Amino acid sequence: EFSDIFDVGHFKNILKDDVHVVSTLPASHLRRRPMSISSLPSEVDEGWIKNHLLGSLNKYGIVILRAFDSKITKDLTSDLQKLRCKVAFHALRFRTWIEELGQKVVKRMSQGGPYMALHLRLEKNVWVRTGCVPGLGKKADQAI
Numbered sequence: 001e002f003s004d005i006f007d008v009g010h011f012k013n014i015l016k017d018d019v020h021v022v023s024t025l026p027a028s029h030l031r032r033r034p035m036s037i038s039s040l041p042s043e044v045d046e047g048w049i050k051n052h053l054l055g056s057l058n059k060y061g062i063v064i065l066r067a068f069d070s071k072i073t074k075d076l077t078s079d080l081q082k083l084r085c086k087v088a089f090h091a092l093r094f095r096t097w098i099e100e101l102g103q104k105v106v107k108r109m110s111q112g113g114p115y116m117a118l119h120l121r122l123e124k125n126v127w128v129r130t131g132c133v134p135g136l137g138k139k140a141d142q143a144i
Contacts (some may be wrong), residue, residue: 003023004095005094005095006092006095007093007095007096008023008091010091011092011093013086014091015091018083018086045134046076046077046080047078049140117133
């Protein structure tokens with residue numbers, strides 16, 4: 001679950017001025033309303049979202065999207081792109097126990113071992129796919 005991995009309070013606090021984040025759905029929205037989307041394009045833009053999801057959102061007040069984030073194109077309006085980057089790089093923070101485990105790994109690695117490798121998927125293709133500037137410095141940002 002999201003709350004098992006990420007700090008929900010921090011997530012809500014960072015996004016409170018941008019979107020309304022809820023932890024649970026009202027009972028009236030707990031029934032499953034399957035949506036039939038015949039084929040999901042490899043990149044989804046705002047027009048596609050409006051054409052395929054806005055009707056359901058207006059009708060039911062909610063749309064649940066799973067495994068959808070990597071399909072959203074980086075070609076968004078500047079406001080949506082800023083919100084997307086804010087979520088990805090400011091609102092998402094690991095829970096304390098995960099942060100502490102990460103610090104243990106870093107400490108062991110700096111002391112020469114033993115250590116394990118932890119792959120957090122922060123390679124170039126992830127940065128490119130998000131469309132967000134990683135803030136690693138002008139030279140690194142340009143390379144990415």
